[in-house]
Every structure is written in C-alpha cells, then in structure tokens.
Amino acid sequence: MIRIATLASLFLLWGSCEVAMAQNAVQGRVTDDQGNALPSATVMTASGKGVFTDLDGQYTLAVSAGEQTLTFSFIGYLNTVKTVNVRAGEAKTLNIRLREDAVLLNESVVVGYGVQRKKEVTGAISTIDSKEITAVQTPSFEAALQGQAAGVQVTQGSGMAGSGSIVRIRGLSSISAGGDPLYVIDGIPITQDYFAGGNSGAMNRNPLASLNPNDIKDIQVLKDAAATGIYGSRGANGVILITTKRGVKKGIQVSYGSSIGYGEPTSRANMMNTEEYLTIRQEAWENDGGTGYVWLPYLTTAGSSPETRKAAFERAMETNTDWFDLFSRRAQKTQQNIGLRSGGEKWSMYNGVSYDKNESYAVGNSYTRTSARTNFDWTPNDKIKVLLSGSTSKGQNQRVRGGWSGGIGAAMSTALPYMAPYVVDSTFDANGSLVSTERNYELNRWFNPMAYQDFVQWRETERRQIATGQIIVTPHERLDIVMNGGYDNSKLENDSYENSALDRTNGFAYGNWSEYNARNYNVGANATFRAIDRDTTSLAILVGAEAQKFESDGFGFNLRDSQGPAYAMPALRDSLFGLHDSLYDAVSTVTNAYVNQYRTDGFASTFARVNYNLKDRYFFQATARVDGSSRFGQNNRFGFFPSAAAGWVISDEPSFKSETISFLKFRTSWGRTGNASIDGFSRFALYNDQTQGATYAGDTIVFPTQPGNPDLRWETVETIDASLEMG
Structure with a gap:
C-alpha cells in the first residue's frame, strides 16, 4: 500500500507540474483580413520555439513567464510581430489578423498606391484575372477586356494584326484632350502613344501589343473619381492597373502553354458582281x-x-473578280509560353518567355512578338522588401495597306469586279520551251491594288524594355514606406520599299526608313501610416510624391534607287543607323534626310489619401492631389484634384435579415479630375519663315502661326457616382 500511494503521489505531482507549466501560454486564432482561418500558420518565439495553427486557425504556445516576442507568418501574407507580457500561471489570449502580401494578392483589390479588401472599396473597380485574359486569343491584352468589365468599351481599330484598340471607360470624359486611360504596370505608368508611327496605311500602331498577356496576374480597372482620384489628372479617363506574376516562396513550378487558332472576318461585305455592277x-x-x-x-x-x-x-x-476573296483569308494564330516560378526562404523569382505570331484576315499581314520577363523579390528581413521587374520584347508587324490606303480597303471600294487582278504573260524560246512568266497587271497597275500588294514591302519593328523597382520598408508595424522607380524605353523602326514598277514617271524604286525613340522615366515615394489598426476600426493615412519625364526623338531617310527594304539589306540598315553617308550612298541615293524634333515633357505630383473604417461596415475615403505639367501655361501649370467617397455595408447591420441577399452595400463618391493629354507646344507662340524666297527690305519674312497662351489651363471634370451592390 505504501508503494502504491507513493506512485500515485508522484503521478499527481507530475500532473500538477504539467498543468502549472501549461498555464504559462499564449493562445488564440490566426485569420486573414476577412476573418477566415489560416491553417498551418506559424507562431514562433524569438528563441525559435513555435507551433502551427490547426484547421480552425487555433494555436496554443507554451512560453516562459515574462515578456515574449511572437512572430506570426503564413505563405502569401505579411509577417506580424507582437510583444506580450505573460504572468506566471497565465494563459494569455492573442488573436491575430494577417494582412495579405501586396505581391501575392488573393481576395484583395489593387488600388492606387496600395491594396484594399473588396469590402472596404468605396470606388468603382473591376477585377479581371489571368484566366479571363488568356481564355481567348486576341491581338493584344487590352482587346481581351471587351465584355469582361462593366462600363469598359473596347473597339479594335481595323482588325489588322498589331493595330491599336480604342479603350473607353464609361465613355469619353473630354472635349478637347485625349480619351485613353492610364496604364500602370506594377505601380509604374507606361508610354502609350498610338500616333508614334503616324497613321500611314490607314492604321495606328498599338503601343500595348508588346506586352505578353501570359505574364499578367490580374488587371484592375478603376472607373470613377473615388478610384482614380489618387492619380489626379492622369486618371481622368480611368486607370488600368496591371499586376504581373511573381515567384513562389519555396520550390519550383514550371508551366508550358501552347495554342493554335484560326480567325476569319466576322462578316463579308455584300459586293456586287460584274453583271450587277x-x-x-x-x-x-x-x-x-x-x-x-x-x-x-x-x-x-x-x-x-x-x-x-x-x-x-x-x-x-x-x-468577274471577287476582290475581297483575293485580299482576305483564314488567319492562323500560334502562341508558345514557358514560365518558371521559384523561390527560397527570403527570395522568389518569376521568369517567362513567349513567342506569339498573329496573322490577320488580310493577306500578307501578321504581327510576331517575342518577349521575356523576370520578376525578382527579396526579403532580407521582416522590415525590408525589394521588388525588381524587367521585361524586353520585340514586335515585328508585317504591314499591308488597308482602309483608304488600299489593300483590303480597295477590295471593298475602288477595285471593280470587271478588273482582273493580273494575267500571266509567258515567254518561250525558239524551241517552244518556257523561258519565263511575268504578271501583267491589267487596267493600269497604278490603280490595281494587287500590284501594290506585290510591289510594296513594309515592316515595322518595335523593341521595348521596361524596368521597375520597388523598395518597401516597414520601420514600425503601423508604418510602410514605399520607394519606386521605372524606366520605359521604346524604339520604333519603320521600313518600307516600293518597286520601280510603281513609278509611272521615272521608273525609280523608293524606300523610306525611320526610327522613333521614346523614353519614360518615373520616380516616386509614398508612406502609409495606420493610425488606428483594430479588428473593426481602422484609420490609414497615405502621403506621397512622384515625378515623370518623357523624351522623344528620331530621324529618317527617303531613299531612291534602293535595291530593297533596309531590313533585307543589313549593310544599308547598319549605315542608316550609323549615319555613315559614304556607305549608304553606295547602295542608294538619299533624297531627303530629316530629324524628328526632340520633345520633352515633365510631370510632378504630390498626393494624400485618408481611409477610415468604422465598425467594419462604414467606410470613408478622401483623396487630394496636386499635379504640375510642363504642357500648360506658366500661370496655370498646377491643378488641384480632390475626391471623397463613402460606403455602407448594409448587410452587416444587426437588424438586417434576409434569406435571399447575403451581401448588400451602398457607396457614393464625388471627385474632380483633370486632363493633360494635349500637345506639348500648345502654350508656345509659334512662328514660320517665308519659304518662297520673298523678302522685306532684304530680310527674311517671319510670320506667326500660333499665338502664345500663358493662361492655358487644365480641362477639369467633376463626377458624382452612386451604386448599390448585392449578392
């Protein structure tokens, strides 16, 4: 009996010690911003002792009495560090909400200079993920936006490969300036000049065709003043935020995609045949x-x-010639994509390579793009994160005439059905053997679109590099500082050649070669301070500044007696690039050399935003931005653009009860935006000289062509928006 009692006493003593030790603990639940459990999240002390949360996000971590520093982490979310003081015998409760990583967003929405939960958004924002973008083969990614977001209208310019699409968000908001939205890739605005190459051939180039849709993670379309107000004048026509894919935290993921498709005209023009005509x-x-x-x-x-x-x-x-049938075809589209995502404890990387060939329904027209992208993320510690992105692409557009310029346009207008495209003239020797054949373009080759199709060679080549960098510093758990910069460089080479058969006067062959260069520099910084950061109430203040500089220049040559296009003659092309007169004179005659005027624009901005969340169902936002642009007169160079918005989640009210509606939200906003999409010379007084040799008292005559306007001011638009969301 004594031995049994002793053993029982030992067991009771050991059990009481275990209970006492277990009472020195921290316990609680780890969830995301929306209160969803995060299973297998890590909770770790400074000494390295830790546990994982269970399927319900619950955890219990035994600790020593005293002050403890705990780190909560989960893949795809920002680490949270909390310091607690645990008394002896105390089981302290600590519930944690982890904020999603700005790079690996899930249910969050990208907004200007930050992210928000969908529930908190007070502006009109539509999200389009990568599957919706790549589900249908389109000439470029912006064409895939058609039908994907309410209020976004996409109109293809001509249907030609590489042609630009007209994107309008909630219609046109300007009567005197541009109507295109602002495109932002990974936080950096990019160049989008549709008229860099003019509109020769009845088609404008597409500056967005160089972007690979398979590199895109998702797209956010900002529509109203509440959503775009933080961008001030640059967001007057809406903003399209593009987030590219990033790496994974651990391991390696390899993806390969291949697709082939066909395209035909959606409708054929009902043209008359010869008898009807x-x-x-x-x-x-x-x-x-x-x-x-x-x-x-x-x-x-x-x-x-x-x-x-x-x-x-x-x-x-x-x-009886069917000209439309001669100039149209079933087009083939092919695409190959390889993606590699990798990462380690403190780094991750995404690499993507793509080849895309897109033929249009017009015979001879195609756009071929090769591109590569690398995104690298590095987190040296829990206070610093570095994001680097770089892409390079080469787009070759094999051009043909269209619209008013000829080709498929002539097939539906000036090419008459009784005109034969050509007849074949055969030459035989004395023995009756065929020596050669030649196309004889009937009814005057200068009015025959088939002759221009055969005798004109035309190619545009764009080489584009985009590099962006971002450093995120978190010196305090409630303060994030973001510094970013970007560089966008585009070179557009236009090369055309007309055979001597098209010169009815002298029989010369003509060429035209030009290069247009555009460079866009962006730098900026912003800081977000979460003054109040509780589960149901929060107050966040954002302040920032940024600057942009745009430069463009170029040069070109008109050539006579060329033996072919420069892209088919490396020696000629190299000499034109190097401006080596002796070399290009050896292969052709330069009739005119010209320089595109150097142009530069500057843009500087400061901005602020306040977001207040009350009881997790009342949301308020106010923004203010001051923009300065060198395009305006010196008396009105700066503009002020404010906005305000509010949202109310009615379905979260305790009194709300409905069996059919689970989510009901009302939001409204007001904002003022401006538009700086005007010609950079509009504010200057411009003059021209008399070029016909006339003089006055022996001096050259100079006359004004445009008066100066130092009072040229911003075009502003005020918008009021209200909506009711339910689901």
Whole structure:
C-alpha cells in the first residue's frame, strides 16, 4: 500500500507540474483580413520555439513567464510581430489578423498606391484575372477586356494584326484632350502613344501589343473619381492597373502553354458582281440621258465612241473578280509560353518567355512578338522588401495597306469586279520551251491594288524594355514606406520599299526608313501610416510624391534607287543607323534626310489619401492631389484634384435579415479630375519663315502661326457616382 500511494503521489505531482507549466501560454486564432482561418500558420518565439495553427486557425504556445516576442507568418501574407507580457500561471489570449502580401494578392483589390479588401472599396473597380485574359486569343491584352468589365468599351481599330484598340471607360470624359486611360504596370505608368508611327496605311500602331498577356496576374480597372482620384489628372479617363506574376516562396513550378487558332472576318461585305455592277451603272447612265453602252472606268471615257464603249462593255462581262476573296483569308494564330516560378526562404523569382505570331484576315499581314520577363523579390528581413521587374520584347508587324490606303480597303471600294487582278504573260524560246512568266497587271497597275500588294514591302519593328523597382520598408508595424522607380524605353523602326514598277514617271524604286525613340522615366515615394489598426476600426493615412519625364526623338531617310527594304539589306540598315553617308550612298541615293524634333515633357505630383473604417461596415475615403505639367501655361501649370467617397455595408447591420441577399452595400463618391493629354507646344507662340524666297527690305519674312497662351489651363471634370451592390 505504501508503494502504491507513493506512485500515485508522484503521478499527481507530475500532473500538477504539467498543468502549472501549461498555464504559462499564449493562445488564440490566426485569420486573414476577412476573418477566415489560416491553417498551418506559424507562431514562433524569438528563441525559435513555435507551433502551427490547426484547421480552425487555433494555436496554443507554451512560453516562459515574462515578456515574449511572437512572430506570426503564413505563405502569401505579411509577417506580424507582437510583444506580450505573460504572468506566471497565465494563459494569455492573442488573436491575430494577417494582412495579405501586396505581391501575392488573393481576395484583395489593387488600388492606387496600395491594396484594399473588396469590402472596404468605396470606388468603382473591376477585377479581371489571368484566366479571363488568356481564355481567348486576341491581338493584344487590352482587346481581351471587351465584355469582361462593366462600363469598359473596347473597339479594335481595323482588325489588322498589331493595330491599336480604342479603350473607353464609361465613355469619353473630354472635349478637347485625349480619351485613353492610364496604364500602370506594377505601380509604374507606361508610354502609350498610338500616333508614334503616324497613321500611314490607314492604321495606328498599338503601343500595348508588346506586352505578353501570359505574364499578367490580374488587371484592375478603376472607373470613377473615388478610384482614380489618387492619380489626379492622369486618371481622368480611368486607370488600368496591371499586376504581373511573381515567384513562389519555396520550390519550383514550371508551366508550358501552347495554342493554335484560326480567325476569319466576322462578316463579308455584300459586293456586287460584274453583271450587277454593269446593270446598275447602265441604268444610271440612261437615267442621266446617256445613250448606247455606258462608259467604264479604266476602260473608256464618256467621250469614247459608241463602238469603243460597246467593245469595252462586252470585254468587262467576261471577267468577274471577287476582290475581297483575293485580299482576305483564314488567319492562323500560334502562341508558345514557358514560365518558371521559384523561390527560397527570403527570395522568389518569376521568369517567362513567349513567342506569339498573329496573322490577320488580310493577306500578307501578321504581327510576331517575342518577349521575356523576370520578376525578382527579396526579403532580407521582416522590415525590408525589394521588388525588381524587367521585361524586353520585340514586335515585328508585317504591314499591308488597308482602309483608304488600299489593300483590303480597295477590295471593298475602288477595285471593280470587271478588273482582273493580273494575267500571266509567258515567254518561250525558239524551241517552244518556257523561258519565263511575268504578271501583267491589267487596267493600269497604278490603280490595281494587287500590284501594290506585290510591289510594296513594309515592316515595322518595335523593341521595348521596361524596368521597375520597388523598395518597401516597414520601420514600425503601423508604418510602410514605399520607394519606386521605372524606366520605359521604346524604339520604333519603320521600313518600307516600293518597286520601280510603281513609278509611272521615272521608273525609280523608293524606300523610306525611320526610327522613333521614346523614353519614360518615373520616380516616386509614398508612406502609409495606420493610425488606428483594430479588428473593426481602422484609420490609414497615405502621403506621397512622384515625378515623370518623357523624351522623344528620331530621324529618317527617303531613299531612291534602293535595291530593297533596309531590313533585307543589313549593310544599308547598319549605315542608316550609323549615319555613315559614304556607305549608304553606295547602295542608294538619299533624297531627303530629316530629324524628328526632340520633345520633352515633365510631370510632378504630390498626393494624400485618408481611409477610415468604422465598425467594419462604414467606410470613408478622401483623396487630394496636386499635379504640375510642363504642357500648360506658366500661370496655370498646377491643378488641384480632390475626391471623397463613402460606403455602407448594409448587410452587416444587426437588424438586417434576409434569406435571399447575403451581401448588400451602398457607396457614393464625388471627385474632380483633370486632363493633360494635349500637345506639348500648345502654350508656345509659334512662328514660320517665308519659304518662297520673298523678302522685306532684304530680310527674311517671319510670320506667326500660333499665338502664345500663358493662361492655358487644365480641362477639369467633376463626377458624382452612386451604386448599390448585392449578392
């Protein structure tokens, strides 16, 4: 009995010691911003002792009495560090909400200079993920926005490969300036000049075609003043925020995608055949008082004899050409993508390579893009994070004429059905053997679109590099400081060649080669202070500043007696790049060398935003931004653009009870935005000289062409928005 009692006493003593030790503990639940449990989250002391949360996010960590520093972490979320004081025998409760990492967002929404929970958003924002962007093959990523977000209208300019799309967010908000939205990639605005190459060939280039849709993680479309107000004048037409893919925390992920598709015209023009055209033309001729057979363009004139007109009419009836069929086709689209995501404890990386060839329905037209991207993230400690991104791309657009310029446009207008595209002339030797064949373009080659299709070679090449960097410093758990910079460099090379057969006067072959360069520099910094950071109430204040500089220049040559396009003649192309007169004179004659005027614009801004969350169902936001642009007169160079917004989640009210509606939110906003998309020379007094040799008292005559305007001011728009969201 004594031995048994002793053993029982030992067990009771050991058990009481375990209970006493367990009472020195920290326990609680780890969740995300929306209160969802985070299973397998790590809770660790400064000494390295730690536990994982269970399936419900619950944890219990035994600690020594006294002050303890705990680190809470979970993949895809920012680490949270808390210091607690645990008394002897105390089981302290500490519930933690982890904020999602700005790079690996899930249910959060990217907004200007930050992120917000969808519940907190007071502006009109639509989110489009990568699957929706790449689900359908489109000429470029912005064309995939059509039908993906309410209020966003996308119109393709011409259907040609590499052509620009017109994107309008909630219509056009300007009567005198540009209407294109601002595009921001990983926090840095990019260049988007649709007119860098002019509109030759009845088509503007697409500055966004160089972006690989498969590198995009998601897109946020900011529509109203509450969402775009933080961008001031730059957000007057809406903002499209593009977030690219990043690496993974651990391990390696490899992805490969290949696709092939076909495209055809969505509808064919209902063109008349030869019999229908001649019947209507004959009827019009007779209604106008004419007699006999009608005269036919390219064959006869109104003054031709009746016999000549009859012969031409009968000859025309022998030919029936479907020009639209000749200039259109079933286009093929191919795409290859390889992605590699990797990472370690403190770093992660994404690498992507893509090849894309996109043919259009117009014969001879195609756009080929090769691109590569690298995104690198480094977190040396829990207070510093470095994000680096870089991409390079090369886009080659094999151009053909369209619209008013010819090609498919001529096939639906000036190319008449009784015109044959060409006949083949064959040459035989004395023995009857075929020596050669040659296309003879009927009815005057200068009015035959097939001749221009065969005798004109035209290619545009764009080389683009975009580099961005961001440093996020968290000196205090409630303070984040972000410093960023970006560089966007674009070189557009335009190279065309016309065969001597098209020169009706001298029989010369002509070439045109030019290069346009655009450089965009961005630097900025902002700080966010969370003055109140409780579960149901928060107050965040953002202040920041940024500056942008844009430069452009270029040069070009008009060539005569060229032997072909410069892209097919490396020696000629190299000499044009190097401006080596002796070399390019050896292969062609330069009739004109010209320089595109150097242009530069500056932009400087300061901004602030306040977000207040009351009881996690009343949300308020106010923004203010001051923009300064060198494009405006010196008396009105700066503009002030404020906005205010509020949101109320009605479904979170205790009195709200509904079996059919689980989420109900009302939001409203007001804001003032400006527009700086005007010509950079609008404020200057411009003059021109008399170029026809006239003088006054022996001096050159100079006359004004545009008066100076130091009072040129911002165009401003005030917007009021209200909506009701339910689900």
